[in-house]
Amino acid sequence: MNTITLHPGKDGAGVVRRTVLPGGLRVVTETMPTVRSVAIGMWVGIGSRDEAPEHMGATHFLEHLLFKGTPKRDALEISAAIEGIGGEINAFTAKEYTCYYARVLDEDLPLAIDVLADVVTSSLITEEDVESERGVILEEIAMHDDDPSDVVHEQFSGELYGDTPVGRPILGTVESIGSLTRDRILEYYHRYYLPPHTVVSVAGNVTHEAVVELVATAYERAGALGGDAEPAPPRLSGPGVDSNSGVRVVDRPTEQANLVLGTTGISRTDDRRFALGVFNAALGGGMSSRLFQEIREKRGLAYSAYSYTSQYADTGQFGIYVGCLPSKIDEVLKICKEEIARLLARGITDEEIARGKGQMRGGLVLGLEDTGSRMSRIGKSELVYDRLMPIDEVLGRIEAVTPEEIVEVSHDVLRRPLTLAVIGPYAGKDFSSAIG
């Protein structure tokens, strides 16, 4: 066993430690001595972008199946174990990782680790479970399809990245889900759900030693401890992603049009991410942002209007989202394009930069008061970064962003070819001028 301290914390709070168990399983913990809850995450370094095209949706399908039963517990016993003690248990699948998590009172930590480890290591995945859960996933796809804001973001990714692993939907499609077999899904389980790809992260009123002991015991019981394997390296890069510039219109009789106008952003490890973050906060990060002021406050054209960035190992997205009445879309797109042009010509003001920094700093500090967000930060970091950046260092990096850096990264991003996705009652309407 190999234990190191990733962050010393202060007065016993915020201490982050990491242990590698035999076989490459990592355990990271952060101490929060003043809370009563504890959050536990089991992170597996596989996401939808690791799927072969014909298995689209397999990673997420697998995530569902893990709650269906182990030799020790059936589906009801898995959820009842945690819910009966007032906790919550759930999971999510992203493009580059999958996470199973629970939040319970600190006294229930042993049970929560036992249940999560059981699920992650020992799922049965019977033929019958695959058939029943196929129905559930088709329902989930239908549910997302009924939400125009979900649809427009997914269509934007699809248009931007095309038919590539990063561009494909995490849930898969009705067709791909219909044809996935138990054997195919099992292959992913056996190939990726191994200790070297797994990180257990825990935040709360815990000691590192106790967590390591509990995890080791649970994994040993499952026969998943031991051997010489080393932890898989973090996903610091990817194959690189080509992007397109195009327009995708989904013609649907919605009350509101939904649009995403954007382009590729920067990768998760790009040093310019702090500058892009400040820029994004100022452009569309809140009610005081330029987009919100121009589109909603001054003109009453939308309820929701914001910009966002997202990051992957080798690429990212930068986009503007607006929901507006279908008759207003030309005016909204005109404002978006004018704002982009104005930013390229004149940049953002010192006041906007100061506000953007304040927003990022405050969002970071206020967003890390609960056990769930602390658990996510240390678990995800272990999978996708080569080191855990201390919060003070992140705050320092935000503070140190210069106007020149903002100009550089915003010009780089905003000069890329634009992509537009729209959903609304627009049969035959030509949007090509919006990206020209």
Next chain:
Amino acid sequence: MNTITLHPGKDGAGVVRRTVLPGGLRVVTETMPTVRSVAIGMWVGIGSRDEAPEHMGATHFLEHLLFKGTPKRDALEISAAIEGIGGEINAFTAKEYTCYYARVLDEDLPLAIDVLADVVTSSLITEEDVESERGVILEEIAMHDDDPSDVVHEQFSGELYGDTPVGRPILGTVESIGSLTRDRILEYYHRYYLPPHTVVSVAGNVTHEAVVELVATAYERAGALGGDAEPAPPRLSGPGVDSNSGVRVVDRPTEQANLVLGTTGISRTDDRRFALGVFNAALGGGMSSRLFQEIREKRGLAYSAYSYTSQYADTGQFGIYVGCLPSKIDEVLKICKEEIARLLARGITDEEIARGKGQMRGGLVLGLEDTGSRMSRIGKSELVYDRLMPIDEVLGRIEAVTPEEIVEVSHDVLRRPLTLAVIGPYAGKDFSSAIG
């Protein structure tokens, strides 16, 4: 000034104190010495059910307008003041109250109170702001109308309570929003936004004295302090609400059907609310609940299936929600009705009761770790209960629920005439047997 301790707390944490300032303004605080954030809420005892029928949506419209400007700050300055320091500021309107809130670092408490008090006491509400914000609210209505799960809940309320204050939509309708005038909205502002109807609640690393001082200063500066008025009494009852039994179908080409099947529940002060809570947790409160198991785990018929209760001063709702493919709705409704019949015939098991209690207890404790939820608890309690029930007492009441009490309240509720709301591609389909 009249200060009392509502709860003594322990070791300086969880101390709840209440002061009534001259003119009837109440300030309640809860100490949380180990956090860095502070949550501030200004609660006004007016909700959509206080509107005249022809002013439907006025309360929510007013909530929007309060962010548009005061003599001291325009709309940008209001949001920029809070966002620039990394905080958040927002508001929501419910059927029985309206709340303006912010969450900031504790050192920024004075600024946050100053901004919120400015907004609540001194909004300008210009003609121009009314026109611009009318567009925003029409966008918000359109956005909700594009979300089938929002639509079905609102249609259920509308069918259950008919055209009454509790049954009408909080946002109003396109027609009512189109015809609301500035003068009408101002009337609501001047009639209800007065110190006796207002509660300021603050939770975080604060002292009661400092909060009272800051609130008094801000209200004094606004000329809103002083006089003999006493706090308005809590909204412990209402005019009483008649309910209907009926079916409402919204025919729309959604991918999923969404349904709510239910009836009236019990009021917020009904002593049986703890028993109904335990029953509801067991029936449809989580993944281990009966509905989730029967509909999703065993049959794969839905992604989302749950039951819920909601409470008002004089009535409540009890409902089952399911989203499923349109072709599955008859099967899903059959299961719902069978489960209701089974519950009436055989009740729930001791194991389900124990799990339901665990879920309620844990949900309560885990849900009160952040400043926002603590602030909400004490602020809302001041408006709608005659006293603040300590958390330990709530836990005790949950624990003390007997099987007999669950039988009594579940029989009372489940034997009431049912109402069904459905959205989906169902032109001409007859659902009357579902409530028969």
